[in-house]
Amino acid sequence: MKSNASSGYEERLNDDDRGKPVKNFSWVLAGLLLFCAIALFPSCQRASGIWHGEQKLIILGIDGMDPQLLRQFMAEGKMPNFSQLASQGSFRLLTTSIPPQSPVAWSNLITGMDAGGHGIFDFIHRDPKTMEPFFSASQVKPPKHAIHLGNWLIPLGSGSAEQLRKGTAFWEILDQHGVPNSVFRIPANFPPVPAQGETLSGMGTPDLRGTYGTFSFYTDDPSSAAGAVEGGQIIPVQVENSEVKANLIGPDNTFRKGSPVATEPFSVAIDPLEPVARIAVQDQRFVLREGEWSDWKRIEFQLIPFFGNVKGMCRFYLKQAHPRFQLYVSPINIDPADPALPISTPASYSRLLSEEAGEFYTQGIAEDTKALSAGVLDDNEYLQQARTVLAEHRRIFDMEFPKFHQGVFFFYFSSLDLNSHMFWRLMDANHPGYNAGLAAQNGLAIQEFYQQIDLVLGEVLPKLDAQTTLLVLSDHGFAPYYRSFNLNTWLLNNGYIRLKKGGIADSNEPWANVDWSQTRAYGLGLNGLYVNLGGRESNGIVEPGAASDALIKELKEKLLTVKDPQAGLSVITRVDVAREVYRGPYSNSGPDLLVGYNRGYRAGWKTILGGFPPEVLEDNLNPWSGDHCMDYTLVPGVLLSNRTVQADTPALTDIAPTILAEFGIAKSKDMIGQSVFQPKGSAP
Numbered sequence: 134m135k136s137n138a139s140s141g142y143e144e145r146l147n148d149d150d151r152g153k154p155v156k157n158f159s160w161v162l163a164g165l166l167l168f169c170a171i172a173l174f175p176s177c178q179r180a181s182g183i184w185h186g187e188q189k190l191i192i193l194g195i196d197g198m199d200p201q202l203l204r205q206f207m208a209e210g211k212m213p214n215f216s217q218l219a220s221q222g223s224f225r226l227l228t229t230s231i232p233p234q235s236p237v238a239w240s241n242l243i244t245g246m247d248a249g250g251h252g253i254f255d256f257i258h259r260d261p262k263t264m265e266p267f268f269s270a271s272q273v274k275p276p277k278h279a280i281h282l283g284n285w286l287i288p289l290g291s292g293s294a295e296q297l298r299k300g301t302a303f304w305e306i307l308d309q310h311g312v313p314n315s316v317f318r319i320p321a322n323f324p325p326v327p328a329q330g331e332t333l334s335g336m337g338t339p340d341l342r343g344t345y346g347t348f349s350f351y352t353d354d355p356s357s358a359a360g361a362v363e364g365g366q367i368i369p370v371q372v373e374n375s376e377v378k379a380n381l382i383g384p385d386n387t388f389r390k391g392s393p394v395a396t397e398p399f400s401v402a403i404d405p406l407e408p409v410a411r412i413a414v415q416d417q418r419f420v421l422r423e424g425e426w427s428d429w430k431r432i433e434f435q436l437i438p439f440f441g442n443v444k445g446m447c448r449f450y451l452k453q454a455h456p457r458f459q460l461y462v463s464p465i466n467i468d469p470a471d472p473a474l475p476i477s478t479p480a481s482y483s484r485l486l487s488e489e490a491g492e493f494y495t496q497g498i499a500e501d502t503k504a505l506s507a508g509v510l511d512d513n514e515y516l517q518q519a520r521t522v523l524a525e526h527r528r529i530f531d532m533e534f535p536k537f538h539q540g541v542f543f544f545y546f547s548s549l550d551l552n553s554h555m556f557w558r559l560m561d562a563n564h565p566g567y568n569a570g571l572a573a574q575n576g577l578a579i580q581e582f583y584q585q586i587d588l589v590l591g592e593v594l595p596k597l598d599a600q601t602t603l604l605v606l607s608d609h610g611f612a613p614y615y616r617s618f619n620l621n622t623w624l625l626n627n628g629y630i631r632l633k634k635g636g637i638a639d640s641n642e643p644w645a646n647v648d649w650s651q652t653r654a655y656g657l658g659l660n661g662l663y664v665n666l667g668g669r670e671s672n673g674i675v676e677p678g679a680a681s682d683a684l685i686k687e688l689k690e691k692l693l694t695v696k697d698p699q700a701g702l703s704v705i706t707r708v709d710v711a712r713e714v715y716r717g718p719y720s721n722s723g724p725d726l727l728v729g730y731n732r733g734y735r736a737g738w739k740t741i742l743g744g745f746p747p748e749v750l751e752d753n754l755n756p757w758s759g760d761h762c763m764d765y766t767l768v769p770g771v772l773l774s775n776r777t778v779q780a781d782t783p784a785l786t787d788i789a790p791t792i793l794a795e796f797g798i799a800k801s802k803d804m805i806g807q808s809v810f811q812p813k814g815s816a817p
């Protein structure tokens with residue numbers, strides 16, 4: 134996948150010079166000084182609300198909380214606070230989005246619209262002109278023009294981070310009505326939309342390299358293949374005289390010709406006898422024992438000598454000192470104390486937060502699931518990292534929740550989602566990745582995280598009063614992911630995709646050898662199936678109208694008959710036609726069909742990016758073993774409240790209207806649902 138974000142850091146240099154040419158270094162310097170001035174005197178634009186009501190609304194957004202698991206843990210007495218809330222208030226299933234993927238689902242919640250309205254259809258979209266995949270929620274663009282000066286490339290104007298979600302967020306409407314609000318780490322809000330209150334961006338926020346997170350693993354072990362792995366990089370090093378010299382890898386330096394990657398050197402002195410090493414990076418020196426994590430270390434990457442630099446931070450983990458050297462370095466995160474890209478409103482808020490609550494992961498998906506999948510971290514090591522992520526979130530929560538006195542407080546927790554993805558295989562003996570030994574160690578990991586969330590709820594319940602409404606909700610539920618369905622391989626085998634003469638199906642390179650002039654449909658993303666449509670795709674061959682409609686009908690019917698010969702089960706239980714289920718102006722820009730997999734099945738790892746593994750169906754042996762990118766009716770989320778939920782089948786699209794109704798604000802005409810506290814069909 135293309136790294137969608139080479140730069141944008143120069144934005145910091147000329148944030149207020151947008152569009153004006155930067156002619157020389159003094160301009161850059163002036164811009165930098167101006168930026169510093171703004172950063173030092175941040176607070177000016179907090180508007181004072183006009184709203185003086187008593188009503189309060191607390192929303193805990195728990196990504197991936199599954200109703201079946203929640204019921205089980207409540208029945209076992211593991212979640213007393215949820216049990217109390219469910220018995221005294223309401224507990225309903227919450228209809229998720231089509232497809233049930235977090236960026237889509239949270240966008241439904243944020244805007245009250247479906248994907249046709251907010252334009253987020255999947256984690257991954259494609260450019261129909263180039264067929265190149267890209268991340269759907271945000272884009273970081275380098276400046277369009279630059280001037281060459283020797284080996285330097287001086288940007289004209291600034292790069293930018295662009296939020297790709299469309300539609301108005303519920304807190305923008307609250308702002309218009311003067312209702313105070315704060316929104317922490319909600320997905321699909323990077324860069325954060327302008328807001329009166331405090332917001333912190335969440336899922337969709339890149340690391341400093343502009344990716345969703347790229348770890349580095351330094352080792353002298355020749356059995357670790359050097360090079361890129363998904364979500365990381367294995368970097369071979371040599372131990373000489375008990376010392377390792379290597380480079381931290383930063384963002385692309387768009388100030389230099391060819392945008393080479395910016396690096397900063399560090400060294401590691403390994404104790405020849407003890408399993409201990411001392412790391413020196415910039416002006417920092419610290420000692421790690423084997424199996425120990427560092428706290429956050431600030432790193433400055435120099436892009437232009439003296440005044441063009443960008444700050445990030447990372448954590449080091451000494452996996453092994455002897456006999457092999459193994460050092461994990463986390464993705465370089467945007468430093469909240471000095472963010473290279475906007476991650477909060479007001480802009481100064483992330484710095485104040487880091488001063489009060491300590492440093493924290495700013496990258497959207499902080500749990501390093503990729504390092505576990507790549508075998509760089511083992512279950513225990515990943516679990517330590519994932520616990521740190523939750524501990525940081527709880528620290529921020531503990532800091533902010535007591536300050537909440539009026540309006541809306543939204544707080545997002547990622548832990549149940551990511552850890553259900555990674556540890557399903559250890560609580561389900563039917564999973565092909567199940568291992569009794571590992572299960573004995575960490576089979577209760579998912580339960581542990583559920584119990585942590587119960588403790589958070591335990592902090593909230595005593596604060597509820599007659600004026601306060603609580604919503605605890607999830608964007609979708611969860612299911613096992615036993616087997617992969619390689620949609621593109623199936624399309625190839627069934628003649629919908631054709632390869633060039635003599636070309637072979639390649640599982641690794643997107644669309645390798647595809648003959649678009651003879652291809653009628655293709656799969657991209659976790660649930661998306663597209664017609665190769667004339668006038669839309671650059672080499673589209675299917676005529677819009679009757680031909681396209683007939684193809685859509687044929688694909689839907691055929692996919693619903695696919696059986697897994699191994700288990701005898703239907704692989705696909707539902708296929709939605711986009712134009713039948715979406716409303717809104719973007720309905721035609723996403724997939725034409727949404728493939729809904731049966732519980733236990735999901736699109737395979739390589740098919741989602743346009744690859745063709747040899748088999749249509751295969752076991753999923755990746756530690757990523759639970760999932761929800763399935764038939765949306767099989768993985769509903771949860772909705773709990775201290776008040777009586779009147780709606781029998783509330784949906785994510787009802788939440789924005791619910792929030793507004795709590796403050797007497799009418800929903801906007803684009804919003805699909807209605808307040809869950811009103812009986813269905815009653816006037817909004």
Ligand SMILES: [Zn+2]
Binds near residue numbers: 197235550551554761
């Ligand atoms: Zn998930």
